[in-house]
Amino acid sequence: MADDTLVRSGKAEARDWIGLAVLALPCIIYSMDLTVLHLAVPQIAAALRPSSSELLWIVDIYGFMVAGALITMGTLGDRIGRRRLLLIGAAVFGVTSALAAFSTTPTSLIAARALLGLAAATLAPSTLSLIRSMFHDDRERALAIGVWVGCFSVGAAVGPVVGGFILAHYWWGAVFLINIPVMLLLLGVGPYLLREFRDPDAGRIDLLSAAQSMAAVLAVIYGLKRIAEAGLAPLPLFAVGAGVLIGAYFFQRQSALDDPLIDIGLFRIPAFSAALGTNIVALFMVFGTFLFIAQYLQLVLGMGPLEAGLWTAPSGVVFALGSVATPFLVRRFEPYVIISVGFVITAAGFLVLTQLGAADGPWVLFLGMMILCLGVAPTGAITTDIVLAKAPPERAGAASAISETSFEFGGALGIAVLGSLVTAVYRSAMAGEPLAGVPVPSMAAARDTLGGAVAVAAELGDPARTALLGTAREAFVSAFVAASAVSAATALGAAVLAVITLRNGRR
Template sequence: MTASIPTTDTELDAPRAGARGWWALIVLMLPVLLVSVDNTVLSFALPEIAIALSPTGAEQLWIIDVYPLVLAGLLVTMGTLGDRFGRRKMLLIGATGFAAVSVLAAFAPTAGALIAARALLGFFGAMLMPSTLSLLRSIFRNRDQRRFAIAVWASAFSAGSALGPIVGGFLLEHFAWGSVFLIAVPVLIPLLIAAPLLVPESRDPHPGRIDLLSILLSMATMIPIVYAIKSLAVDGPTWSAGAWAALGVLMGAMFVRRQLRSATPMLDMQLFRRGSFSGAIMVNLLSVVALVGFLYFVSQHLQLVLGLSPMQAGFALVPGMAAMIVAGLTVVPVSRRVPPHVVVPAALVFSVIGYLLVAFSSEDHGVLPLVIAFVVLGIGIGAAETISNELILSSAPAEKAGAASAVSETAYELGAVLGTAVLGGLITAFYRGSLVIPEGIPHDAADAARETLAGAYTEAHHLPAELGDALWDAAASAFGSGVTVTSLIGAGLVVAAGVIAAVTLRTTRTH
């Protein structure tokens, strides 16, 4: 599918933002930093959470996934409400609620309570993310400036991911695991003070009526589909997973039908006819699946298998996060001259190589091969995400920036769910299938070891030395074999993203 990006010449000649615009960008980076820090910190805190709260394998996945699950169900709704009532207003409401619930999550006494708090964080987080990206559209009307601003905005994800393990590692080594949630408070307080002063309010000047049925249908589409994917990853093919998936598809068809028939749709479905929009959405989705899935198993491998502390594991991944930032900024001048259907696939070749380095490294997967692999993978993801986000915003009318941003963020959060549920579920399945329990291990310890790698780690340290060593060697070997197979699958997903970009992003003029 080919399509030109609308209003390109007008946007290139649009007035340029002044100093206040760039200060506003700094303010809007705060919630982005927070969300990325939250995701990375949680991955690194998961081993300690697993030891402290003793979640089951399913609960462990839910602790990570319920946040992006709720986000995925509400992002389009919140983006549309931001277009109607004010994007800055939604940003401030979301920031206030997110900070308050973060305190509740920090002191959750059980795995169930932590899952509930994470769900509330998803509710308020859904107000944050579409607002930040859509506000950039109204602040930076000049496309050259906006392209650079989005690169800086996207780099905040990488910067937060890099800071998360270091800050979180320090907290985890000196305080209880709940401290990783409290970092939201000092990040959001400056936002609540500075945003009313620096960030201009923006909204759709001609909003349609609030369509409650469309809101319900959008949620009824995303939540069952994501739940079905999670169920499939944890329990395998079941009638329940199929029923949930069918329900989500049915609700999605009803949602699309209603939008096509509405004079003022909640989400303009015609946007998906543009290759620059739909293709960029798919690149976002698959890139995040690959990134989050990589972080899911590497964080556990570095800490539990290789014995690094949370802070040491965080430092090991900093070069990869830095590579994402540099690649996201470096691709901006390149994208002015080279069309996106060439730049994005070329960038994603690096990510494929990164996964293959893990798959074909020695079976023990030492620290250095993982560091190098993440650097190479980060180069591709950083460049591809910058270009795809800019294409999504530029393809939508300015008054619908919130809804378009919400679709972009939905792809990101759905990718986070899929990365953990699919790649995380696959490595769990391979781990369980490959694990051979040594003779003499008590029945309860064997069951815990089969559930998760953290369970095997805990039981190995409670058993007598000889039995514990035997159990842990078997668990580490099983997890390592799962890393190899999962890395090959991750490489395949990135290849698919590159092919989609090459086919759909063939715009009539350079990016």
């Protein structure tokens, strides 16, 4: 349980490889918790009877708090010790999971989910920065990062499957209880298998900077998500604008501090900034698309949550295998070549998705999904390794948090932009439809979203129900096809940019 600070070098020891397996556990749980709650929403709504606003906060608050606290937690780990922060976060994560599981009111569940998000924000930067300190050999570190990225993909893949199984046999709170034994295991073996690392010359954390970074990220993420859900409106636009202004002041202030929260000089390193930009583009395409895939499977093809989860689970397997295989590819090809070719493959997957039809089964969707996942899979491992390699070892926690925050921004931006596109195309297609047999008060809901149309159709008799479902599903598929075409063009553009900006990405 010695404190190794930052003096180790050379090949990793057996203890470090076993420690990597330990670090995999919180990564899987972290990723699962981002997705598993969506399946429990119907049971939570029935049990706690939240308002529509409360239900929205129950679902969103976890991701908001994770995104907002990442930079602060990553920097805190550099100062107090990355293992210490990880174990503190694991303990809080376990306790707040129990609080969430046994919540009796919407307010208490929102509060528990908020605390759960704060605890989760310690996990990703702590685990990644520990990997930076444990694995100093370039090849070993690249492999360890590939495993680390793959674990998040595994969590995203098994989350809907495990969650669906639990909800089929137990009450909704059980989806949170699965976190507790994993965190207890981490707390039990972590002090013995994980070395402690921290910056021996770190100063005190600047609380104002921490508050500014959280406010900036939270405001932008909140605004983007609300734009995706309800379209352009004054409040979310104000939130995005305020977040950008706070962020600009934050960066200006960091350059004047003797001991800044993040090292602004990192952004002047071309490979560092290019890697972050690549992360954002990749997540922009993937997050938005998987939101539509879930709706297509459930609302167009009529699958249940568990069946839909089983169809999407192989995508996580492809991501995980691609991440683990990436270090071996990098030994033979330049990183920019792998990423640019991967984006071309991703574009081909999106082009397959443009061939979807409302009456098709899941196979066209499945093929396109697998191709695009295969193409984008190496990106996270390569760019994360570039970010860590370019950052000083004593700043690995902050660099890890910046990398994770870029993923959060990319995902939120993709959901907002592509979500707005899908909504606009759907509404445009539905606006010209007469919707015979649909009561006038219900027409607005049917023309607003596919979910609204399905809810309205459930209250109608045939033939009005069949006609409305057919029309709404065709409109949604047209919108999905349009978003896929935009994503294909984005992927091709990203392939060109990867060649231009990442040519010097190899260390």
